[in-house]
Amino acid sequence: MTNCIHDHGRWGKGDQIGAAGHLLTPEHTLKALGSVRNGCIIDLSHLIEIGAPRMAPNQSPYHIQVGPTSAGSIRRRRKMGATNDAGSNLERIEMTTHVGTHIDALGHFSKGDMLYGGYSATVTVDDFGLANLGIEHMPPIVTRGVLLDVSRFDGSDHLEAGRPVTIADLERALAAAKLSIEPGDVVCLNTGWGQFFMTDNERYLSGEPGIDEAAARWLTAQDCVAIAADNMALEVLPGTQHPEIVMPVHQHCLAEAGVHIIENLVMDELIERDIRSFCFMLSAVKFKGATGCPVRPIAIV
């Protein structure tokens, strides 16, 4: 089954939009909007700041520095004759798109030279952006979100690093929520690990609980369009076949199934309010050729 790359075959060679592009219809959007009861918006994202956790070396450091400043711009404008002292503050940000709460573009991961849609990494990975499968190909999504909370399955408020979340765990969480996964869903996994984001980054990065490859395949087979989690990588780290098999969930979801991965999602308020399904919205900035995008997904309830 590992060699049977059924999913990307599903939409043919050259496809760039994946599950979200093919499966989501206006009907999904309408249905999700129809589920909204009181119009409250719940933010599902972290603050992004210097020191944001990152998996080095691939995820490079985030930096922000203010400038030009109002003081400097006022000086420059006075020299040009202005009298109203309009001060502009801007900043310079240096980042990889895989910082904070973010979504992976389908071109983020390969199996050898093969990217999703049968694209060759050799020709797609261009110097100034992916020639194909960049985040600009992902549509904005407004669909149902389903929260699977496995954080308390081991007796504390979180699973430990290296704990695989299996199909059985997901089924148990679904049963507890009295839900099943439907085509077009965004599946949001809460492991409890997210509590260490920026509070104990060393621990947060030391490994993580997350889904194993079988669970990933089980989820994508149910036609979800994205899978999110409250950790760095969605998948269990170290992996169950570490170090021989690295990041198999990424390989499957992105390169095979065309299903986006969302990382460092924040579900605390949903959990507190006991919300397990909701209208989920995410709109990734179209950085051309980018391999992902920091995002601020929301739930509307």
Added chain:
Amino acid sequence: MTNCIHDHGRWGKGDQIGAAGHLLTPEHTLKALGSVRNGCIIDLSHLIEIGAPRMAPNQSPYHIQVGPTSAGSIRRRRKMGATNDAGSNLERIEMTTHVGTHIDALGHFSKGDMLYGGYSATVTVDDFGLANLGIEHMPPIVTRGVLLDVSRFDGSDHLEAGRPVTIADLERALAAAKLSIEPGDVVCLNTGWGQFFMTDNERYLSGEPGIDEAAARWLTAQDCVAIAADNMALEVLPGTQHPEIVMPVHQHCLAEAGVHIIENLVMDELIERDIRSFCFMLSAVKFKGATGCPVRPIAIV
């Protein structure tokens, strides 16, 4: 009246959330969602790429460079014993947040040392991010968008640079659309100038049609929570009192009224489909202390 900074007094000294934070309620969201008929999502943003137009020197150049690459990461992982050739593509982006379609944080502009909410720029403009009024204080917004199309008021498909869009123009556009501005609206101005974005950046940056200060005050007085336009700066450039008075619309909207500005918005599909009011959604990434954020706003119709 110029000296009567009534608006920010409205929510008191120390306010950080402005009109969007105070005026938008779940009812606005519910009402906007209720207006959706068929669930179609219309993207209102440009691609962001190298060479994106910018107002130098304040807006510094955008750069994206791919790396690490799948080839490099596969080599590194093989050395650590991996056999599944998981290749990761990432990138490095260097930018100001005022690139492409973006929203201005309230701390983006000052009047002398005074920022919105009575904050002093001297203490707020910190080295690594604004201490107050950063984009993270802006809530995600789901509200009604109103499109005011003035692009054909001068007989061609766009207004020319330096052409002020006045209160009378806005009233005429509203009358044509059979709409009035309601509290909580996002006002979207289409001048036709957006057609030069990335097709003729030199022209796009040479000036622009846009609202004058009176029009800005007229709009904010009607309690809109953001004003968007299909140009670099929303306001007419050169300004009507250039060079003595620089960017008065920015000063008024951001520093006085606490009303966000959205720039480089794309309304072509809305225009084509003759849509003048719609459910507008925008969710800015919480870059801590940032003076704005590139965004991908959408209309749902």
Added chain:
Amino acid sequence: MTNCIHDHGRWGKGDQIGAAGHLLTPEHTLKALGSVRNGCIIDLSHLIEIGAPRMAPNQSPYHIQVGPTSAGSIRRRRKMGATNDAGSNLERIEMTTHVGTHIDALGHFSKGDMLYGGYSATVTVDDFGLANLGIEHMPPIVTRGVLLDVSRFDGSDHLEAGRPVTIADLERALAAAKLSIEPGDVVCLNTGWGQFFMTDNERYLSGEPGIDEAAARWLTAQDCVAIAADNMALEVLPGTQHPEIVMPVHQHCLAEAGVHIIENLVMDELIERDIRSFCFMLSAVKFKGATGCPVRPIAIV
């Protein structure tokens, strides 16, 4: 002869130090130092600033932004109990190393997959720096510099873009200077084109006078260790076989002969003072794996 890559064979497969590493001896340094008469130091470099000319897209934009600032650092230090108001100013620079007056590392250019020393680009071009042939392998050099001034050969104070500087031109310049090239020399070519650096960047980048491939081979055959010029690329642009053959001088000097190239050199004061040979010093910062380095070479006379 094109296929006879004799030079890099000269020091064997796997060599990383090239002509400068092999040919320069303490005797060259001693001899160069011995030529100094009065101890005057002449700067041979340009200022590097925003807007520095660059050959897009390969040479990406230079950016500098000040911060942290003394004001901000004093505030932070006061909070930690400091009373002496020590303010620190720093900056953030984003650049390619090929900015301003700079030197090319041997790994900067390839012939297909082949780099100097027989290294394969596929394995050498690592994500975070060249695994081989980075600028850190270049020794500091103190040797004789020889200035060949061809700027007035066509009747004005500069040669025009596209004008090849040939072996005959070099011989004529040498004869005028009553010099011959000796092993270990750095050859400095003055075309007059450098006057357009930052004074008319559009022209500076529109093409340039420079050596053709035959002249390059003639120079490297005389065992110079670096070739410098007052233009962007040393070689004539467009090339004499443009567009079929691109940058043959770079391919020959760097990938075959192991001879460094120095660009955007400033020789005005040397010319004015009629100095044609001098003690040349250059010391490139050891950015590990970098493909070049901005430098400030000097002449001591």
Added chain:
Amino acid sequence: MTNCIHDHGRWGKGDQIGAAGHLLTPEHTLKALGSVRNGCIIDLSHLIEIGAPRMAPNQSPYHIQVGPTSAGSIRRRRKMGATNDAGSNLERIEMTTHVGTHIDALGHFSKGDMLYGGYSATVTVDDFGLANLGIEHMPPIVTRGVLLDVSRFDGSDHLEAGRPVTIADLERALAAAKLSIEPGDVVCLNTGWGQFFMTDNERYLSGEPGIDEAAARWLTAQDCVAIAADNMALEVLPGTQHPEIVMPVHQHCLAEAGVHIIENLVMDELIERDIRSFCFMLSAVKFKGATGCPVRPIAIV
């Protein structure tokens, strides 16, 4: 005495070149060159690479990423008709200039709002570079270097963090070397702490042995033009009056005396070869308005 800022008064208000600019003459250069015996060049710098030690937050992280690559540039050039497969490798570097072995510009430190030469930080610290006192004002220097080795004064091969190096220590080192400081010298202090650079960065950054303020004043009073050390900051950390007085040596040397500071210098080979005075050369790249510069100083012996 703290308030008696005698030094910068020495060359008057508005001076930008400091001790190196005023004290160094061609005679110093000639004399230094005259001391060279065999022409050997000794590199006094570290490799600069990702993970280079830095004093956060002021010193921001160093990043290098390769690209464009030979593979990508060959593809682009083939599309334009080229047949010779000229591949170009470049990189993107993001840095503060205070990385690795580097020199501080005179504008790097202030006493409150006062910079060297009586410049006000308020007006000098411009958004895109220091308006005054940037590194471009520093001349290249070729002068005598004097190595003061205090590394074994406490019985091991290094002094410990927090150990002040006093006037008495410097005198003892000078006596051992049978040297005295002469006007125009670059003083190079070896504490032994440099062995932890990139081998134990946590320790390297935890504090350091270094000169106290009295020693700094004693050195500058003898008309040295720069003071270098094998640590991050030249001065003892934590300082002797920590936390009330922060970085007094920087304030004195840079803002008062106009004497440059060189950090992370490597003197291992000089020590091994028992060299205590030598011809010292340093040439900082003219990044306009930069507060310092990474450098590769050399000794010629």
